[in-house]
Amino acid sequence: MLDFIQQLVNGIALGCVYGLIALGFVLIYKATEVVNFAQGELLMLGGFFAFTFITFMGLNYWIGFLLAVICMALLGSTIERVVVRPILGYPQFSIVMATIGLGFFARSVAGMIWGTDDLKIDTPFSRSVTENVVRIGSLVIADDKISIIVATVLLCIVLYLFFSRTRMGIAMQATSQNMLAAYYMGIPVKRVFSLIWAISAAVACFAGILLAPSTLIHTNVGFIGLKAFPAAVLGGFGSIPGALVGGIIIGVIEQLAGFYLPQGFKDVAAYIVLLLVLWFKPDGLFGMKMRKKV
Amino acid sequence: MRFIFKTDYNQDLRLLKHSGYWWSYGVLAAFLILAPFGLDNYLVSQLVFVFIYALVGVSLTILTGFTGQVSLGHAAFLAIGAYTAGFLQSLGVPFIIYFPAAAIVTGLVGMLVAIPALRLSGIYLVIATIAFAFIIEEVAARWEAVTHGNEGMRVRTLDVFGGNGVTLPRDEPGFYFLCLGILVLMVILALNLARSPTGRAFMAIRDSETAAKSMGVNLALYKVKSFTISAAITGMAGVLFAHKLSFISPEMFTLLLSLEFIMVIIIGGIIGLHGAVLGAIFIVMIDPFLTLLKDDVPGLVSSIALLFGAAQETAASIGAAVGNVGSAPGMKGALYGLIIIFFIIFEPYGLYGRWLKVKLYFQLFPLYKKATFKRQKTYVKSERNR
Incomplete structure (x- = not known):
């Protein structure tokens, strides 16, 4: 039983990472109906930026964190301007391929700049070398996992409020449903696009920095983005709480599959769940029901 | 421009529409058989x-x-x-x-x-x-x-x-x-x-x-x-x-x-x-091309630099720099990424589309219009509602 609870907790921590990355997909999709396949690579770049500021330049962790997030936000809106905007209005497939290309490019260039070794950031969460876990009874939870869970939940709440309560958030939802109508209503569609890419890149940066203690930073860290797709789909792709819930479910399933099922199931469990969800409930758990119009 | 006078439905169904096709595909076939x-x-x-x-x-x-x-x-x-x-x-x-x-x-x-x-x-x-x-x-x-x-x-x-x-x-x-x-x-x-x-x-x-x-x-x-x-x-x-x-x-x-x-x-x-x-x-052919970039182009570039009057060392260092770019790890990935983005943005119909454009340009010579191949953008529909 204790094993089970321990696996459950580990699964939730893992799931929060997936949820955090899925959040990035969901934000862009929710506001612009674009799916960004380079989200994992943005996460990787965020980690590298943080490494540059914190370890390489020796800044304070929090200042470095902030600088990295700002840099990534700027980078995100630059990417939107240069790559995404020229192909807006074309079939979605074009944008998907463009972001995949972008992912390739980012991974290779990051490899050229920062090398292919694993990099490490020292975090203030690890209180000492020997004892950086929290014990509840005989449960063991690592500090960096707690930081991930807390940050993910906080970010979800903030973004949820942003989308449902602020003018800009509602403008973003309108843009996603009908760009042209939103434009006629006086919504600055171009600014919406820049802003949402900036926010999404910043969220990716958060994920990258929080993930750094447990996976280290290297050029292939972005592949975790592919694991976040099942989370986003399970949650309904357009829903912020859905991304979190979907991420946690996927994380728990993956962890339990690794523990109880034969070898090999751990890696594909997420994808099997994804296919089942697409098969039986393509709208996901929190998906919006859309009426078809001819 | 060639106009084909069709007198028969079968003419419309032919895969090789006219003698030009026979010639070009014939040459291609001969090349492939001899290759x-x-x-x-x-x-x-x-x-x-x-x-x-x-x-x-x-x-x-x-x-x-x-x-x-x-x-x-x-x-x-x-x-x-x-x-x-x-x-x-x-x-x-x-x-x-x-x-x-x-x-x-x-x-x-x-x-x-x-x-x-x-x-x-x-x-x-x-x-x-x-x-x-x-x-x-x-x-x-x-x-x-x-x-x-x-x-x-x-x-x-x-x-x-x-x-x-x-x-x-x-x-x-x-x-x-x-x-x-x-x-x-x-x-x-x-x-x-x-x-x-x-x-x-x-x-x-x-x-x-x-x-x-x-x-x-x-x-x-x-x-x-x-x-x-x-x-x-x-x-x-x-x-x-x-x-x-x-x-x-x-x-x-x-x-x-x-x-x-x-x-x-x-x-x-x-x-x-x-x-x-x-x-x-x-x-x-990307792989052989990258090998070429690594092996032959640096020497070529430095000899061109020499030709334009650069000093021996500068020429050599230019060549080495080009060689470094060619052999940088992950060069292939970066190139793939750039190529994908380039084609999606600038050449959405690909190489064959470019060939069709060039062909049409010469067929219609002074009257070619760029807009012929322009794709329509739609901002209205959300793909979720399709």
């Missing part, structure tokens, strides 16, 4: 890879270009074809039987994939095919009784009838002609498919599912058909791929390979079958 005897081994080997990639390109053109369904999981179909061939060969089945068997098995798997895919469109389909490819990759790594797992699997020399000596070693002209023949057959099949009611239904689905449905096209049936045909052709390519490499292991059939296949049709151009071949040439 294995004239060119050096490396180039012939690259040509075989071009044929295999073009075969996958044809299958993707049917799926994506005709039917408008996107798949990022074609490496998995290739793997299924390759492993079916390898496994059946190890049981002693001759090529003449396992080649169609691999195509049928892959086609059936394609059908199974298509059934859940029926409810999906656009982005969900892409994600589902990626998930499928990951699962197949893992199965190939774990199902050791059939695939030998991560150790990989040796594929023996192609033996056509099994045991009576008609073998086609992978470096001989015989194998080259086999690949060429299968490619030509499949291209003709695809061309005929495009002119048949089935192909017309595919294109109707691509252009508007709602319109196709209201004209009585059975969406489910035709999507499944398209997936099955596409998967079967990729399975054939998989058999040839396995024989060409003579060794297969799960890590060959990754997402990267699926992306290369998609790049084949993006670069070549999705609007016609020429695109599949042009894109295949492009993708296969």
Whole structure:
């Protein structure tokens, strides 16, 4: 039983990472109906930026964190301007391929700049070398996992409020449903696009920095983005709480599959769940029901 | 400009419309027939890879270009074809039987994939095919009784009838002609498919599912058909791929390979079958091109710099810098990324589209208008509501 609870907790921590990355997909999709396949690579770049500021330049962790997030936000809106905007209005497939290309490019260039070794950031969460876990009874939870869970939940709440309560958030939802109508209503569609890419890149940066203690930073860290797709789909792709819930479910399933099922199931469990969800409930758990119009 | 005066319906149905086609395809055929005897081994080997990639390109053109369904999981179909061939060969089945068997098995798997895919469109389909490819990759790594797992699997020399000596070693002209023949057959099949009611239904689905449905096209049936045909052709390519490499292991059939296949049709151009071949040439020749960039270009650049009066050391350092760029690790990935973005933004119809534009420019000489090939942008519809 204790094993089970321990696996459950580990699964939730893992799931929060997936949820955090899925959040990035969901934000862009929710506001612009674009799916960004380079989200994992943005996460990787965020980690590298943080490494540059914190370890390489020796800044304070929090200042470095902030600088990295700002840099990534700027980078995100630059990417939107240069790559995404020229192909807006074309079939979605074009944008998907463009972001995949972008992912390739980012991974290779990051490899050229920062090398292919694993990099490490020292975090203030690890209180000492020997004892950086929290014990509840005989449960063991690592500090960096707690930081991930807390940050993910906080970010979800903030973004949820942003989308449902602020003018800009509602403008973003309108843009996603009908760009042209939103434009006629006086919504600055171009600014919406820049802003949402900036926010999404910043969220990716958060994920990258929080993930750094447990996976280290290297050029292939972005592949975790592919694991976040099942989370986003399970949650309904357009829903912020859905991304979190979907991420946690996927994380728990993956962890339990690794523990109880034969070898090999751990890696594909997420994808099997994804296919089942697409098969039986393509709208996901929190998906919006859309009426078809001819 | 050439105007063809048609007096007969059969003229309209011809694949080779006029004598110009006969000439150009004749020259191409002559070149391809003479190539294995004239060119050096490396180039012939690259040509075989071009044929295999073009075969996958044809299958993707049917799926994506005709039917408008996107798949990022074609490496998995290739793997299924390759492993079916390898496994059946190890049981002693001759090529003449396992080649169609691999195509049928892959086609059936394609059908199974298509059934859940029926409810999906656009982005969900892409994600589902990626998930499928990951699962197949893992199965190939774990199902050791059939695939030998991560150790990989040796594929023996192609033996056509099994045991009576008609073998086609992978470096001989015989194998080259086999690949060429299968490619030509499949291209003709695809061309005929495009002119048949089935192909017309595919294109109707691509252009508007709602319109196709209201004209009585059975969406489910035709999507499944398209997936099955596409998967079967990729399975054939998989058999040839396995024989060409003579060794297969799960890590060959990754997402990267699926992306290369998609790049084949993006670069070549999705609007016609020429695109599949042009894109295949492009993708296969990237590697030799990068080697060239590493080995020969630095020397060339520094000698040009010398020519323009640069000092000996500066010239050498310029050459070294170019060499560094060429041999930087991950250069291929960066190049792939840039090429994809470039083609998507600036040349959405690919190389074949560029050729059509150039051709039309000269045909209409002073009257060519850029807008002829302009794509329409739609800002209104959300794909969620389609």
